[in-house]
Amino acid sequence: MSVVPVITIDGPTASGKGTITSQVAQALGWHVLDSGALYRLTALSALQKNVSLDDEAAVADVALHLDVSFGEQGAVLEGQLVADAIRAEDVGNAASKIAAYPRLREALLQRQRSFRVMPGLVADGRDMGTVVFTDAPLKIFLVADVRIRAERRYKQLMEKGISASLTSLLEDLQARDLRDTTRASAPLVAAADAVTIDSSHLSIEETVAKVLALWQRS
Template sequence: MNSTNSQTPVITIDGPTASGKGTIAHRVAQVLGWSVLDSGALYRLSALACLDRGVDTADEAAVAAVARELDVQFKGEHVLLEGRDVAARIRDEEVGNLASAIAPQMPLRNALLARQRAFRCGPGLVADGRDMGTVVFPDAPLKIFLEADVAARAERRCKQLKEKGFSANLANLMKDMEARDHRDRTRSVAPLCPALDANTIDSSTLSIDETVSAVLDLWSRTPESKTGTRA
């Protein structure tokens, strides 16, 4: 990360699965005219590529090799893996669960770290994930930890899946989320937790617009927002 990149402002939005961080990150970035990093997509893409290639995900070196060689392009709502739009496939629960399972592997995390930091370019970046504020961008001037109770998150995910034409069972989704939350929070490598200087927002009863407004209000209070970096 060069000196120019290190001076580019970043807003990190971390939180558990289905907390709405991706939607909020895109909306905040749109208002500010900034770029977006969906770090979870990189882990999901790695998981999907391993599935498609029949890679043994217990082989950490093999998983990391897949991640390093990913041919990926992000074009708006389209996510291209080796030229194929896999935006819908990477949101499949099987892929999400596998991504959560391989995420603690240090070789994989090291393989993706440089890729994630390369997204930092002017005028600014909104990065969402699970360790954006704690590991990837620890110098970010604004760090958000977005949380919501598991029932609210399961209902949101169930609605999203049904709107996209997928079958979904609320009870099963809640069970999967609780298991994923436990795995993400207790893993030895970069566990899901707020950065010490993060601002926690509970979106359980907030609308998308209300959550976006809360993030933008916090950004407006930072010294960096006064230096002309905000669109």
């Protein structure tokens, strides 16, 4: 039985992982795993159920019993479309906080691996190449300057009509980067065999082309 090919795309918040993952998968005709969405869905569900984000066991239990599916319009939680709700800044901050919990990461591990089906998978996250799909033939570590990431996020929010402060976004990203890179469980780090791509001064199309070229050579 042939192994299902996987391309992992890890990196910090707002580095463009989601967009690049989606476009690479579309070009290859593969499936997509937005692993961050699972953490955001867990955070949203915990907030809706008034579960304390400081209670690791309770948060892990929420993850184990998530009633979630992904459709063309995005994530559906307990029958409700929540594609926009899980992108809210408060949910993102909550997800970043709980993502440090080892019990939560273990609860979501098999759910993430279940996305690996033919013809292939492009998986986006922070530990896709280091923990979830360690045998992936191509691992990308996508980075960008934190100020550029903040400006990109600010532009996205403005285009959606959501008010935001560039200064606050920059501070939030710096705080998330610190949490993600220093947590004890699966910290954000490039896999030893990953290829780092700095998209600070690359367009989406240029970044996608780099990933596809690397895949063709792998």
